[in-house]
Amino acid sequence: MSVGQEIYALAEQLFPICRSITGDGVRRTLDILSEHVNLERHEVPTGTQVFDWTVPKEWNIRSARIRGPDGQTVVDFVDSNLHVVNYSTPFKGTLTLEELKPHIHTLPDQPQRIPYRTCYYAPTWGFCMAHDHLTRLPDGLYRVDIDTELKDGSLTYGEYLHRGQTDREFLLSAHICHPSLANDNCSGLALLALLARSLKAKHTRNSYHFLFAPGTIGSIAWLSRNEDRTHLIDHGLVLSCVGDAASPAYKRSRRGDAFIDRAMAHVLGREAGAKLMDFSPYGYDERQYCSPGFNLPVGMFQRSVHGTFPEYHTSADNLDFISPEHLEDSFRILTDVIDIVEENWTPLNLFPKGEPQLGKRGLYAAVGGQKSSGVTSMALLWVLNLADGQHSLLSMAERSNLPFKELAAAAILLSEYGLLTAAL
Amino acid sequence: MSVGQEIYALAEQLFPICRSITGDGVRRTLDILSEHVNLERHEVPTGTQVFDWTVPKEWNIRSARIRGPDGQTVVDFVDSNLHVVNYSTPFKGTLTLEELKPHIHTLPDQPQRIPYRTCYYAPTWGFCMAHDHLTRLPDGLYRVDIDTELKDGSLTYGEYLHRGQTDREFLLSAHICHPSLANDNCSGLALLALLARSLKAKHTRNSYHFLFAPGTIGSIAWLSRNEDRTHLIDHGLVLSCVGDAASPAYKRSRRGDAFIDRAMAHVLGREAGAKLMDFSPYGYDERQYCSPGFNLPVGMFQRSVHGTFPEYHTSADNLDFISPEHLEDSFRILTDVIDIVEENWTPLNLFPKGEPQLGKRGLYAAVGGQKSSGVTSMALLWVLNLADGQHSLLSMAERSNLPFKELAAAAILLSEYGLLTAAL
Amino acid sequence: MSVGQEIYALAEQLFPICRSITGDGVRRTLDILSEHVNLERHEVPTGTQVFDWTVPKEWNIRSARIRGPDGQTVVDFVDSNLHVVNYSTPFKGTLTLEELKPHIHTLPDQPQRIPYRTCYYAPTWGFCMAHDHLTRLPDGLYRVDIDTELKDGSLTYGEYLHRGQTDREFLLSAHICHPSLANDNCSGLALLALLARSLKAKHTRNSYHFLFAPGTIGSIAWLSRNEDRTHLIDHGLVLSCVGDAASPAYKRSRRGDAFIDRAMAHVLGREAGAKLMDFSPYGYDERQYCSPGFNLPVGMFQRSVHGTFPEYHTSADNLDFISPEHLEDSFRILTDVIDIVEENWTPLNLFPKGEPQLGKRGLYAAVGGQKSSGVTSMALLWVLNLADGQHSLLSMAERSNLPFKELAAAAILLSEYGLLTAAL
Structure with missing residues (x-):
């Protein structure tokens, strides 16, 4: 099996799990990743202050569905975990279609796709469905049944440190909070796990620090707990959307001329259609690593640029959207960059x-x-x-x-x- | 009335006056501008040494005409003050057409337009007329009658200082020496006067120094009398040709990277078709402000670039060539730049x-x-x-x-x- | 006679001589150049260590030919000195066509042209001929007769110093080792000789140091013997291929922003089609002058870029390939650059x-x-x-x-x- 096929197979395993910024979905994901890389797992309790943020209550979901006027199930979490707005509060009740509609999210422009929505810091609930589906719903009373739980618990993240000859670090980070979205970011999680595995047998000059944490709050929590050692980070990459057919793309670190920026520019300079983009404070966790109080040399690697492709944050970001071939290509680019870091x-x-x-x-x-x-x-x-x-x-x-x-x-x-x- | 209409109306008032680098035309112009802004007026006596230059005799004109062989008037200053070469010496005499021709200036390429010509520092006289007109003149004797005066007098300029919280200055300068040319520079004079008026009610951080002076000798006289306070100038703009339909254009200061250069680049970067040009030592009074002994951060703002448009220095630079709409657009660009200077x-x-x-x-x-x-x-x-x-x-x-x-x-x-x- | 015609006539004189990195061909060439410029001649004995290199045995050739199965001469050195691989060892023997072929060099892509080949540091022999010619050779026995000599002797170079008011130097260097190739480098040798002559009568601010030395080993020998005075070199140019019809081209020094780089960029910036290229460590003797231990401000001037034109290192680089007109153009460019060096x-x-x-x-x-x-x-x-x-x-x-x-x-x-x- 090629490494691209291995990454794809791992992404396939991760795909069905309902992840969020906290909860058992993250833990099950870390369990699977741990089959490839010996992760150290951390639990940050609800209420912990991490810089300007507070770790929220832990969210878990058992089931969620809407039944129509005829008693038939209209949408069910079992069919797709995108159907439920991530972090929905528990709810049971009967509503008219008119009352229900404000809780339903669709994509009128892509009427057959289910959107991905979250409400992490707002106490509300909702469902997502295909717009075509919504427009076919008859008037009448709908029975909503959301069996979720918000409790004092913890935020979970995993990390792995491959120790090299020196303690100078290359940080590799992927967000672990998205549910069934294949490119964003089962692809990044799977690629990093197998990259970590591939380093195990190697004697490297640098240390490689792999982080699998929920977006924003997770990287902020990690930074908060590792503030005194961020000075060890010489290079860093955030990974997401690394499995689709687009050409590779790199967003420079805030510094713009860090070694990682130059190394990525060199590698992508030899890839047809590759894109180099200047830093901007919108995207994934490079926003946190590159906040002015840290200004770490961390860039972001992806293929399709987040937010710009139609499958982004919809049910079309599924296992058909990524391929072993492109995952392997992304893997090779990372190893090329690591070679530069090692062999310079x-x-x-x-x-x-x-x-x-x-x-x-x-x-x-x-x-x-x-x-x-x-x-x-x-x-x-x-x-x-x-x-x-x-x-x-x-x-x-x-x-x-x-x-x-x-x-x-x-x-x-x-x-x-x-x-x-x-x-x- | 929009501010564009107000600027246009003021330019209309200024247009008929026969200005020069000295004389009553400048004083009448300052009188009109003073209706909008409380100008301080200065008279620099003839013979005053200003750096390498000497203030010349004051020139005034009462009338000038040529009568043809049939006794009919051929050209008359009353019809257009462009007809007389600015600073012509007094002259009365009868000449053959052959003798007259060396004193007649035309534009063979634009045969229906009267050119604008000056002879500030040469004791001569001349007339300007349409080339078509000249070619129709019959042989015979022509009676020339120029009633001008060159006397010990003074060079006149006006200035206005809007005092802000600090004494750091933004210099805004327009030349006041051109006769009936609407874009060059009734437009600049009128725009600056109304910009000064608009600042009166405002509490600004910076002080704004408005200067209405004859080109070259006027700005040199001003620099000579204000040499000890040019260090206060943080920003500056020379204005001319700000009323025509061309896109806005900015010529950088000699420094090239002064704050005003960056601010203008930012503002014009958002204007369709706008032009940014590097400094060159040819143009308007930025030549003096940017001479190496001062090297002030003064750029030049205009629309059509002087010297490059066919109406330049001809009778076609009239009130039809400028419009309230474009004057207003120029006004807005200046206020945008002032906003940056104030709010940075x-x-x-x-x-x-x-x-x-x-x-x-x-x-x-x-x-x-x-x-x-x-x-x-x-x-x-x-x-x-x-x-x-x-x-x-x-x-x-x-x-x-x-x-x-x-x-x-x-x-x-x-x-x-x-x-x-x-x-x- | 124009200077272009003079340069051409001198190149014509140099063309027939069989030069190499050592031997009498170089001496005869220096004899001819000495008719125009008073060259100081140096002989560096075989075996002399020059940095990492050793001066090789001196090579001379009297005759070389192959006779075919019918006793007729197949190729003869007399017809073209390109026919013999430069530095071929002496050889006499009879070979089958099959045995002979590994010693024959042709250009299958340019089947009518004789290539130029050398074997300076390998004890072997060979012939060069048109590919069409080779393919017509019948089977049979061939009689090879190479009358060359490799002996303890010396490497020869010539130099001329035009002394100016200061001892700051402009180095002008051309390789003298190629046999009958007109552009590469009879053109450069002839141009430099006549440039040196043109300076004789001039009082210059800088001194001009002309060097005519074999490629690589010659410039290395010169550097080795002049190491303590390379600090005098403020500017330098290597010349080759300066007589053909291509537009002028300049390759920057390793420094990239030396005065010579700026001066050449200024001059070529006004030549239609001129090319400016960054330094690369491949080419002529700028490789040695720009080696990291010297890093001299020496660029390279040429017209057609060596290695990229079909005539390069073939019998088509003959006197038809260069012209008085283009030699004169190259001469003018050099004098323009010298003017900048002198008059800045x-x-x-x-x-x-x-x-x-x-x-x-x-x-x-x-x-x-x-x-x-x-x-x-x-x-x-x-x-x-x-x-x-x-x-x-x-x-x-x-x-x-x-x-x-x-x-x-x-x-x-x-x-x-x-x-x-x-x-x-």
């Missing part, structure tokens, strides 16, 4: 006056014989020329417009031949 | 770690309920995100590409809710 | 407050009367405006987009009128 260094040319004679060392031959190493003469010449102790390999890639991989291979080859050393 | 400040987010919870403060509701205030969620989020004490509201507008007005309103709202304070 | 200075406006009154000094008249001097009002105004002691004339040219020549003439005129002095 600043070489110093030990023969800086004129070009060293590559021919007498068999390095032109070495090149000829090592096509598969991806080392070309141009890569050797660029590395030698820029190895003045002021250019990292990423800087060289930016200036030469050659792939980082190729320059990194050239630098290793030149080091093996005694032509380079590491700059201090 | 640097906020500091008091809840900088993560986003503050806007919902619990009713700020999302506030937004919903205050659509007319122009405050959007994006404006709130941008202001909070960039309120690190390093970004003024103008910087925020530049980075977010949101209108300054919207961010300013958001910043006030956030301040009222205790989320922002002013950075030191 | 930083003026200070002595009347910096407002514009000085040009009219009273007759400078507007001067302008009118001196059209041939190329001084325009705009040039006068720009120089006065930017003469704040922070802008050199080249900076002014960059900002104003006026030709350097025009600004330089304006600055001289203004100095003569006492309006400018030199900034310290």
Whole structure:
């Protein structure tokens, strides 16, 4: 099974669960992710102050349905967890169609799709359904039955730290609060879990910090509890919508010129149709990581840009909308970026006056014989020329417009031949 | 009457007067402007040294005409003050057509228009007429009669200082030396007078310094007499040609990145077809304000770019060439820029770690309920995100590409809710 | 005879000689160049260590031919010195066509052209011929007879220093190692020789250092012997391929913003179709001058970009491929750049407050009367405006987009009128 197929299979497992910003859906999701990565789980009690926010009551749902004038079920949570407005209060009652309608959310522009709606911080309830369905409902009395619970409990998140040689961290974060939406964000959760798994066997220079937390309140809670160690974060990415067919897209961190911004620009610069976007304070949890009190070097990676594609936050964001192929492509982009973070260094040319004679060392031959190493003469010449102790390999890639991989291979080859050393 | 109509009406009053760099035309013009703004008038005597220049003799004209071989009047100053070369010496005499022609200026390319010509610093005389008219003149003797006077007198200019809370100044300058040319510069004179009037009732942070002076020698005289206070000038604009139908245009100050350059770029960035041009040392009095010994942050605002439109310096620059609509548009652009100068400040987010919870403060509701205030969620989020004490509201507008007005309103709202304070 | 014709005639003289990185071909070439410029000749003995390289054995060739099965000559060095792989070892022997073929180099894509090949550092031999020719060769035995010599000798280069008022240098370098290739690099050698000659009679501010050395090993040898004086080099250009019909092209120095980069950008900015390219560590001897241990401000000037035109390194790079017209154009571009290097200075406006009154000094008249001097009002105004002691004339040219020549003439005129002095 390819890694893309594995990610897809994991996303499939996560898809049916009714997640929210708190509750058992998050816990069941973390259970499944834990089959791949050894998550540390945290429970933050209801009422805990996290910066300007307070952890809300925990929400769980057992069932919810509306029965029509004829006693037949009109909508049922069992069919789709999008049918119930997330965080709906418990309710039992009989209403006329007119009274019911303010509680029904539809998408008149996409009349066959169910929208995704939440009411986290407002004590109300509601249902979501296809607009075509709503317009067919006859007048009469409707029986509403929402069996949810709001109680003192906790907000749950999971994290995993892959320890490298240094404690400098790469933060990888995905929100875990959306119910049955495949791209947003079963795709991100599944990809990160399998990325974490793939690192387990590796000796890395950096540490990799994976965070699976509810959107906004979850990342704020995490920041609040980890404030004293955010200084360890050298790089970061928020992931969402990484499984659809659109070209990859990257939104820069608030800093705009952080190493992660440059590395992502380099990688996406070689992907057809890739988009690079400036930071804006709207989106996912990069909003919190990039708030002015933290200003962390955290960007956001996605394919279709949230809020701009018709399937966004509707029942059309289902398992057909994502594919193993595109999940694998996103996975590869992340590993390319991790390679840059891992393999970047600043070489110093030990023969800086004129070009060293590559021919007498068999390095032109070495090149000829090592096509598969991806080392070309141009890569050797660029590395030698820029190895003045002021250019990292990423800087060289930016200036030469050659792939980082190729320059990194050239630098290793030149080091093996005694032509380079590491700059201090 | 709209402000555009008021400006137009004032320009209409100014149009017939025969202005020059000295003389009673300037004084009559200042008299009319004084009906709207309490001008301080200055007389700089002939012979006064102003930097490298000397104030010339004062020029006044009573009449000027040419009579043809048949005794009929061929051209008469009474018909258009453009007919006489400005600063012509007195002359009476009879000349053959051949002798007369070197004194006649026409526009062969625009054969029905009278050009505008001057001879400030050369003791000569001349007439301007339509080229078609000239070619129809029969041979014979012409009687020339120019009743002008060049005497020791003075150069006149007027200024008005609207005092704000601080003595930091915004200089607004228009040249007062052109005779019957509507766009260049009755439009600028009239617009500035009514802008000055509109500020009278306002409590402003900055002081606004209005200057109505003859081109070149007038602004040089003013600089020479105000050299010790030019350090007060934080912003400045020269105005000319602000009434025609072209899109607005701004020429940057010599500095290129002064606050006024950024503010004008922001405002014109939202105007269809607007032009931004780099500084060049040719144009109006910005040449003097931006001379290297001063290098003041003074740009130039106009619509049609001087020297590039066919009506420029011809009898076609008349009252039909300008309109209340475009004068009003120019007026609005100036008030937009003044708003930026007045309302810019640097906020500091008091809840900088993560986003503050806007919902619990009713700020999302506030937004919903205050659509007319122009405050959007994006404006709130941008202001909070960039309120690190390093970004003024103008910087925020530049980075977010949101209108300054919207961010300013958001910043006030956030301040009222205790989320922002002013950075030191 | 125009200078273009003179350069062409000199290139014609150089064309037939069989040059290599060592040997008598280089010496004969320097003999011919010495008729125009008083070259200092250097011989660097075989075995000399020059940085990471060792000067190789000296190579000379007397004759080389292949005779076919019928005893007829198939290829002969006498017909074209490209026929023999440069640095071929001596060889006599009889081979089957099959055995011979690995020693034959052709261009299947350009089947009528002979390629240019070298084997400087590999002890082998070979021939080059038209692909069509090779395919017509019948089976049978071929008699190969290569009468070359590899002996302890020396590497030869020539240099000429035109001494100016200061010892600050402009390095002009061309490779002397290619045999009968007209554009690459008889054109560069001939142009530099006649440029050197043209400077002889001139009193220049800078010194001009001309170098005619074999590619790579030659410039490395020169750098190795002149290491302690490379700090004198303020500007430098490598020249090659300067005679063909393509538009001029400039490759920036490794620094990218050196004075020579700016001056070339200014000059080429006024040439239709001219190309500006960023530095890359592939090309001619700028690779050595711009190696990180030197990082000299040396760019590369050419017309067709080496390696990209079909005639490159083939028998089609012959005397028909270059022309007096284009050689003259290249010569003019170099003299334009030298003019900038010579005539650049930083003026200070002595009347910096407002514009000085040009009219009273007759400078507007001067302008009118001196059209041939190329001084325009705009040039006068720009120089006065930017003469704040922070802008050199080249900076002014960059900002104003006026030709350097025009600004330089304006600055001289203004100095003569006492309006400018030199900034310290």
